[in-house]
Amino acid sequence: MVAGYHLIWTVYGYWLPNDPRGSTSKEIRVEPIQTLGDIHYGRKAVQPSSREIRAFQEQAQDVLKHPVLTFDDDEIAVVGQAFGDIITEKEYTCYACAVMPDHVHLLIRRHRDMAEDMIALFQEKGRAALLATEKRNPTQPIWSAGPGWKTFINTRRQFEIEIEYIRMNPIKIGKPEQVWDFVKKYDGWMPGYRG
Numbered sequence: 001m002v003a004g005y006h007l008i009w010t011v012y013g014y015w016l017p018n019d020p021r022g023s024t025s026k027e028i029r030v031e032p033i034q035t036l037g038d039i040h041y042g043r044k045a046v047q048p049s050s051r052e053i054r055a056f057q058e059q060a061q062d063v064l065k066h067p068v069l070t071f072d073d074d075e076i077a078v079v080g081q082a083f084g085d086i087i088t089e090k091e092y093t094c095y096a097c098a099v100m101p102d103h104v105h106l107l108i109r110r111h112r113d114m115a116e117d118m119i120a121l122f123q124e125k126g127r128a129a130l131l132a133t134e135k136r137n138p139t140q141p142i143w144s145a146g147p148g149w150k151t152f153i154n155t156r157r158q159f160e161i162e163i164e165y166i167r168m169n170p171i172k173i174g175k176p177e178q179v180w181d182f183v184k185k186y187d188g189w190m191p192g193y194r195g
Contacts, residue, residue, distance in 0.1 A: 002152045003190050004095070005115040006162045009123065009148025010103040012141040013060060013068030020048040020056050024149060032063035066140050070101035075130060076178075079104070082129035083122055084182035092118070095159060095186045096166035098178055105166040107153070109189065115150040123148075156188055 017025030018037045022044040028034045036059055048056075061068055071079065076099045083106065087094050093109035104126075108118060127142040136142065153159055163186055170178050 001154060001191060002110055003155070004107060004109045004153035004159060004162075005118070006151040006153060006166075007106045007108060007115060007119050007122070007148060008103065008150070009119055009146075010144045011068075011070060011101070012066060012144050013064050014057075014102045014144060016060055016144075020044075020052055033060070035063060036060060069136075069140065071099065072101075075133070075135070076101070078129050078133055079126045080178070080180055082125045084180060086121055086125050087182045090121075093189075094180075094183050096163045097180050097183050098166045098169040100169055100173070105169060107159070107162050107166055110191065116147045119148045119150070156190055159186055159189075 015021070015023060016033055016036065017023050017028045018033065018039050020037065020040075022040040022042050024041070025039055026041060028039065036056065057068070079099045080097065083094075083097060083099070086092070087108075090111070090113065092111055092113075094106060095109065096105065096107040098105040104122070106118075106122065108115075111118070113121075123143045130136050130142055131138055151162070153162060167177060170176065
């Protein structure tokens with residue numbers, strides 16, 4: 001039984017199909033990216049060092065069509081506000097959100113919309129909000145191509161673990177905890193719960 005979705009996707013140019021950390025990709029569709037290395041399906045049990053990851057990302061910059069840009073603090077706020085607007089409009093229940101410089105995490109309670117449709121909507125609105133600031137070139141992709149990833153949440157304990165993981169994401173890179181007004185405190189909700 002699916003109770004919620006942990007939605008994850010990356011900024012353009014991050015976590016390519018042949019990323020040395022492993023990926024969920026089964027093919028590389030862009031020929032120049034193939035030169036960066038082979039695909040390892042799934043997350044590698046032994047993760048490469050930060051130095052190896054940075055070296056891979058530097059090589060990727062040379063073969064990608066567009067520059068790889070991260071979000072600054074102002075852009076993080078703009079994207080977060082766009083997400084909040086969607087959450088309010090669609091009546092999603094969000095238990096955690098982290099808009100990172102190079103990726104996004106959202107924990108959304110089960111809803112009539114499918115996880116993939118939610119990701120597409122968040123990406124579309126986040127992109128539109130960033131373009132409205134006129135700080136981004138409209139020909140520059142904001143997000144990596146594809147539907148991102150989703151983890152299905154099935155238990156109260158799993159909700160709690162994912163919430164803490166998402167909460168800690170900014171802290172792990174030396175940023176303050178992100179507080180969003182659209183994020184609700186998890187109250188133990190599960191399908192059938194009347195609280």
